[in-house]
Amino acid sequence: MAKKYLMKGNEAMAEAALRAHCRHFFGYPITPQTEVAAYMAKRMPKLGGTYLQAESEVAAINMVLGASAAGMRAMTSSSSPGISLKTEGISYIAASDLPALIVNVMRGGPGLGGIQPSQSDYWQATKAPGHGDAQVLVYAPSSVQEMVDLTIRAFETAERWRMPAMLLADGMLGQMMEPVSFPDEVPLPPEKPWALTGTKGARKPNIVNSLYLTPSQLEQIVKERFQRYEKVKAQEVLCExxxxxxxxxxxxxxxxxxxxxxxxxxxxxxxxxxxxxxxxxxxxxxxxxxxxxxxxxxxxxxxxxxxxxxxxxxxxxxxxxxxxxxxxxxxxxxxxxxxxxxxxxxxxxxxxxxx
Amino acid sequence: MAVLFQKTKGLTDRETHYCPGCTHGIIHRLVAESLEELGVLGETIGVCPVGCAVMAYDYFNCDMVEAPHGRAPAVATGLKRARPENVIFTYQGDGDLAAIGTAETVHAATRGENITVIFVNNAIYGMTGGQMAPTTLPGQVTQTTPYGRNTDYSGFPVKVCEILREVDGVAYAERVAVNSVPHIRKAKAAIKKAFQNQLEGKGFSLVEVLSTCPTNWGMTPVEALGWVENKMIPYYPLGVYVDRDVHHRKEEEA
Known part of the structure; x- marks a missing residue:
């Protein structure tokens, strides 16, 4: 039987990300998810990964954009007001067909709101995670074990569909402790031929971009993305x-x-x-x-x-x-x-x- | 017959969208030549801004990513942390770097991110049709300062190299211009050095290039070159503002 650990939701989620081979975390402190950053700051250097405290949520999500464009599993974590700041970057990540994991440990809003648990960012996550016609995968864990399982799954589905994924938790799940186990082995991320690695003089340049000034071209690209969303709808629904x-x-x-x-x-x-x-x-x-x-x-x-x-x-x-x-x-x-x-x-x- | 000059491999064959007399084309060439001469084109990943150079991904012959407005230094940070062995540069205008992206610029600099930033200062928002930029000169007429920039009301121009001089993480900051052949030669040397610094792991290197915008300045290309000389350079003095080895200093502190 897999070994059980008694862990806080935020820390279990962070550990799950590490076990899912995520080595690039960019964050900014905000209650009630700061344990994620603290955990990453402690563990990442030992694993040769990057924990970087950004100057803002805006910068953090754009660092994720950069690391993801470079082909790496990358994530950021925040809570409601911070997610609002990230929505610009989330839109660009979605529009650039990049995978990434964004964690929202929801607190009461609107505005600065409060720091106690809430689910009042549902609309934002599912209807308008950023400007424009775009969606992100949204996973809603209900236990600390699901914080673990869905974090790993979110990385994998984000890469499968080349779109951002959000783990939509709340302050209660982030802060409470439960026994959890981790999978023995998580498969390595797939090859990413689109990633920016430098051409090495061996291929044409890769371009990661979201700008299409010709309306018919932009419409075509958005439509193709929505055809992909239809496949996601057919294959990725989970419920209990x-x-x-x-x-x-x-x-x-x-x-x-x-x-x-x-x-x-x-x-x-x-x-x-x-x-x-x-x-x-x-x-x-x-x-x-x-x-x-x-x-x-x-x-x-x-x-x-x-x-x-x-x-x-x-x-x-x-x-x-x-x-x-x-x-x-x-x-x-x-x-x-x-x-x-x-x-x-x-x-x-x-x-x-x-x- | 000996070849004295040929187009750099660092640029694609795409025709650029830049206006006649705009000096973005020269700056693109200097960046591309530097990358080619240093033999790092195949290792390079560039970050485009939002602004006139937004489509630079079509012109530079290397891997490219398009960043949200002002966020290029953050995107470059993510790239460099993910791939420290690659050469990472941003190419940003004044609105991008010195207004909406001030925080990203200053903090990438404070962290001493080992990246190269090419900062094109033409004292105006070109892409959107000529509005006041953070670097618009006092008294300068733009679409949004129709009576001239009144510093009592709209504030003063942002002097990026002067600000970065006080930032410990900056390895190199130089202001150059591309309005004359001697200035272009100096600009080339500065840009190449900014990339060489990255290869040597020295830290954050920025080259501010004073550039023209004849279209939005309402001038002929030749008048625009003169305006750089007579108006911009006196306000934005050319020269080296910082030149040091941040990485080495960090080792001494450790």
Missing amino acids: RYKLDDAQFVLVAYGATARICKAAVDMAREKGIPVGLFRPITLWPFPEKELAALGGQVKSMLAVEMSMGQMVDDVRLAVNGRCPVYFYGRTGGIIPTPAEIEGQIVKMANRKEEA
């Missing part, structure tokens, strides 16, 4: 189903909130309410088909988030009227309790059928 087999009511939640929802489901089931949990693990691509199918089988759904209601938009789009979709959320850094959510389940179960 918890007690859904006989469920008439469904909670939809991701990340730390999903853990609390599981407890609420168990509590409600003790009262005889047939409720289950659907947990998107990838937020982009969103498990649309899975939720659509579920929407035709159940009485109603309740999206639970640590926000004013963001993912619920995607749930409603996916369900497309097949069943009512309600929302319950706390925000500002407040974590809902299992009892609070159980109360919402009871309320949902007692609602009159809506046409």
Whole structure:
């Protein structure tokens, strides 16, 4: 059996990145993810890698752009306000078809907001990670072990599809400790013939670029990228189903909130309410088909988030009227309790059928 | 018959988009010749700015990456940290380097990043059609200083070499011009040295090149060359501002 370590989410994620052969980390301190930088600063020099504290989030993401263009596995990590600063670079990375890992350990917003856990960057991550027509892969871990597993997966899928990936965690996952194990071996990154290595006089120059001044050419390139996104949607969706087999009511939640929802489901089931949990693990691509199918089988759904209601938009789009979709959320850094959510389940179960 | 001059292998055959009389073409040639003469074209990765040189990736015959506006030194930092054995340079205009990218420039310099920065100062935003740049001279008329740059209102020009003189990580900073043959010869020597420094691991090297923008200055190419001589050089004195071995100094401190 793999060796177990008791680790904080942020540190486990950092260790996972190292085991996934990431040797280039560019960061800037921000609560509640600073442990990632501290861990990298300690470990990278011993592994011959780069930990560099940038002058800003803007610089850090552009250092990632440079290292990624050079063909290296590169990452940065931040929290909500810092991610806003990175969105320029994320757009360029997406538009340059470069892989990279961006970690967002979400805190309450908007503005400087607070430093307690939140999920209020869902829209930003999935709808507008930067300007222009572009998407990033978005993984939402729900445990420290998933911080590890999805970090490794994110590097691999980002390289497979040549697009940025985001690990969308929250302050709760970043700060809590759980036992985790690491895979014995992570495959080495693939060859990258597009990488900037210097021509060595042996090939034509490689150009990494996002500028296309001819509208028809730009449209063509964006369309081709979106064709790739369709393949990503078909192949990369991940979700978890918890007690859904006989469920008439469904909670939809991701990340730390999903853990609390599981407890609420168990509590409600003790009262005889047939409720289950659907947990998107990838937020982009969103498990649309899975939720659509579920929407035709159940009485109603309740999206639970640590926000004013963001993912619920995607749930409603996916369900497309097949069943009512309600929302319950706390925000500002407040974590809902299992009892609070159980109360919402009871309320949902007692609602009159809506046409 | 002996060949006295031929086009450098460091440039592609692409026709450039630069305006008549613009000296970007000369600066491109000096960079490309330097890389070829040092035998490092195959090792070089260049970083393009946003600005008139945004499409330099089509002109330099080496691996190239296009950076967001002002971020070239950060992108170059990522490249150099990832591939220290490669030669990394940025090619940036005044808006890119001295306005939106000031933080990236100064901090790459403070870190002593072992990269070469070619800084083209033509005192105006060329690509967007002639707005005030951080380096626009006092009194200079631009689209956004239609009554001339009023320093009480719009502030003073940014003197990059003078600022970098106080930054410990800078190995080399020289200001040159390309408005005359003697100046071009000096500019070539400076640019080549800035790359040689990188090969020797000396640290952050920057060459500020005073350049022309006849189109947006509203001048003929010849008038523009004269304006560099008579207006720009008095405000931006040519010469070596820093020349030292940062890397070596770090070893002494250690």
